[in-house]
Amino acid sequence: MTATFPSLAGHFLIAMPLMSDPHFAESVVYILTHDEQGALGIIINRPSGLTLADVLEQLQPEHATLSDSDDQDVFLGGPVQSELGFVLHNIGPQFQGTMNFGSLSLTSSQDALAAIAQGQGPQQNLIALGHAGWGAGQLEEELRDNAWLSCPADPNVIFSTPIEQRRSAAAALLGVDLERLSHQVGHA
Known part of the structure; x- marks a missing residue:
């Protein structure tokens, strides 16, 4: 008999210490959608080493001077479609390609980046x-x-917590101290 998992949309996935996939080791993923067809999420704690200014310089070199948000970190959202940019943001602002997922929105269009760069985003x-993606049943298997x-x-963990503290802050929501977790895995 196969266990049925409830939707994890609007949840964090926190990589366990033994996560061997280098794309996800020590990561925290915000899950946007999860159903019988699979799941989609954004890693929230893995800076790419790029800034918003770097990205916009590649996309719109004619708009070189921007606002104070020039130095905003750009994250590695996941290994899927890593050539595409996504903006995870609070509900309200609407841009081309904005989709609402519960309490947050995801935008995949350049107009959102330009608005952020101009201090109007x-x-x-x-x-x-990029983003994280799982096919039908794949995430459920990883959870098992x-x-x-x-x-x-x-x-607040996504938007207000320093990057290096996001994983421990997400785990603390469960009352878990990741430093005290056993590296042994078992099933009852």
């Missing part, structure tokens, strides 16, 4: 290259294998 935002912890997401 969403107050809370995370810019990412104890690869992830999951908990309801808190936007």
Whole structure:
């Protein structure tokens, strides 16, 4: 008999210490959608080393001077479609390609980046290259294998917590100290 998992949309996935996939080791993923067809999320704690200014210089070299947000980090959102940019942001601002997912929105169009660069974008935002994706049943299998912890997401962890503290802050939502987790995995 196969266990049925409830939707994890609006949840964090927190990589367990033994996560071997280098794309996800020590990551926190915000899950946007999860159903019988699969799941889609954005890694929220893996800076790419690029800034918004770097990205816009590549996309729109004619607009070289921007606002104070020039130095905003751009994240590695996941290994899927890593050539595409995504903006995870608070509900409200609408751009071309904005889709609402519960309490947050995801935009995949350049007009959102330009608005952020001009200081007119969403107050809370995370810019990412690529996303995380799982096919039908794949995430459920990883959960059965104890690869992830999951908990309801808190936007403050995404938008207000320093990058290096996001994983421990997400785990703390469950009352878990990742430093004290056993590296042994088992099933009852």
